[in-house]
Amino acid sequence: MDNRLTENNILEQENKLYSAIKDGNITALDQLLHDDLLFILPSGETITKEIDLDTYRDGALKVDELLPEIENLNIIDDMAVITLTMKLNGKFNDVPFEANYRYIRFWKKFGDGIKVVGGSGIATV
Template identity: 40%
Template sequence: MNKITKEDVAEAENQLFLAQKASDVDTLDQLLYDNLIALTPTGEMLTKEMDLNAHRSKSMIIEEASTEIDEINIIGDTAISIVTMTAKGKIMGAPLAGKFRYFRVWKHVNGSLQVIGASFMQLPE
């Protein structure tokens, strides 16, 4: 069992944020588990490939963003993070802006931390 620290998760969250902002598909590929399951605010299930394809095709563009890590809980070899992102961008050409809260489950997989599950919601203004 690999030990996970809050510092490791915070660093992985920062790498993920920078990769999302830059649509860095290679880094996202390393940070997302192959069988990732993520839920959108509407309940739609997203896979790793769906997320990577959104960045490859530029159907999701983050123009401005900042994040704040609200909480990291370690449970054995797994971690849960809660992050708030303030972002402005476009999804499939439609403008999108606001604050979003992400819930992620991190686990050591093949020697590195990867997101194995996630969900997010838009916060009221």
């Protein structure tokens, strides 16, 4: 795998992440998320990779539709910072939801690939 940080490679990783989220693909998410990931949810709670994966393992989160729009993508040495808006709908703990979010995500190059090391999401109008 070519793991140089280019705009195309980051967008490719983002697309893999979207597919993994929508499909609830724990194996793909495990590969895309760094073991030391920290992410701040729209609720303000900080989660780790394992907490995120458990959300999919236990079936709490099911995403039916995911519509991202990239706003910015900056590559800084071996790291990329991306901002985007995303419309999501699905179910959380069997309760339907539809919402718009703004995310910032940090991708970093490692010997075994490009992985998400951190990020944050907020609900938008």
